[in-house]
Amino acid sequence: MPVDPHAVTSPVLETVALACERDWRLLFEGLDLSLHGGDMLQVSGPNGSGKTSLLRLLSGLMRPTSGEVRLNAQPLDKLRGELARNLLWIGHAAGIKGLLTAEENLAWLCALHEPAERAAIWQALEAVGLRGFEDVPCHTLSAGQQRRVALARLYLDAPPLWILDEPFTALDKQGVAQLEAHLARHCEQGGLVVLTTHHTLALTPSGYRDLDLGRRAA
Numbered sequence: 749m750p751v752d753p754h755a756v757t758s759p760v761l762e763t764v765a766l767a768c769e770r771d772w773r774l775l776f777e778g779l780d781l782s783l784h785g786g787d788m789l790q791v792s793g794p795n796g797s798g799k800t801s802l803l804r805l806l807s808g809l810m811r812p813t814s815g816e817v818r819l820n821a822q823p824l825d826k827l828r829g830e831l832a833r834n835l836l837w838i839g840h841a842a843g844i845k846g847l848l849t850a851e852e853n854l855a856w857l858c859a860l861h862e863p864a865e866r867a868a869i870w871q872a873l874e875a876v877g878l879r880g881f882e883d884v885p886c887h888t889l890s891a892g893q894q895r896r897v898a899l900a901r902l903y904l905d906a907p908p909l910w911i912l913d914e915p916f917t918a919l920d921k922q923g924v925a926q927l928e929a930h931l932a933r934h935c936e937q938g939g940l941v942v943l944t945t946h947h948t949l950a951l952t953p954s955g956y957r958d959l960d961l962g963r964r965a966a
């Protein structure tokens with residue numbers, strides 16, 4: 749059977765007895781998660797409960813106090829190149845450089861895992877409602893438009909695992925509804941999404957679940 753080069757490889761993301769301590773404060777411990785392609789995990793909880801910290805651990809941006817994170821059965825710290833190919837991280841600061849245009853920002857962000865063609869970048873910007881803003885320096889865009897530039901990466905040839913910290917920040921109602929639908933579609937197609945948001949999702953995929961860090965506080 750011919751292999752489809754665009755098929756999403758179903759990711760498996762696991763944590764084993766994960767613990768996180770910051771500034772001598774234990775945020776959580778004994779966290780065991782097993783997430784597969786098709787799942788969406790919404791990490792919720794009050795300010796300071798450790799949501800961003802957990803996402804940073806899952807992305808390999810921070811090391812756990814104890815325990816382990818595994819992607820496709822491999823410990824994260826052994827997976828540098830493969831991690832970049834499999835994971836898309838969008839932090840809660842949009843990560844957009846003000847002096848670069850929307851197109852230039854996307855070109856260098858994509859280069860981290862899969863360089864993108866100009867036509868594909870313009871299509872992604874159109875998908876997030878930024879047609880006509882491709883050549884504009886990003887410092888002249890509104891907060892919501894800058895967030896849309898960052899989110900346009902989700903419309904390019906994105907890897908299967910998306911880890912998104914407060915992706916709905918600054919989006920208008922239409923932007924929120926469109927992003928919810930896009931995330932649910934990614935999961936229904938075999939992708940995996942882990943996100944934080946204080947917003948109640950109106951649309952979730954069948955593999956949705958919630959982890960409330962407030963309720964399992966250490």
Ligand SMILES: Nc1ncnc2c1ncn2[C@@H]1O[C@H](COP(=O)(O)OP(=O)(O)OP(=O)(O)O)[C@@H](O)[C@H]1O
Pocket residue numbers: 770771773775793794795796797798799800801802
């Ligand atoms: N860079 C840092 N250095 C030391 N401690 C930190 C750092 N960033 C966060 N913390 C601490 O870790 C704890 C959890 O922070 P984190 O950002 O993970 O919470 P959060 O649940 O995402 O909060 P929010 O809802 O406000 O975004 C807080 O007590 C915070 O003070």
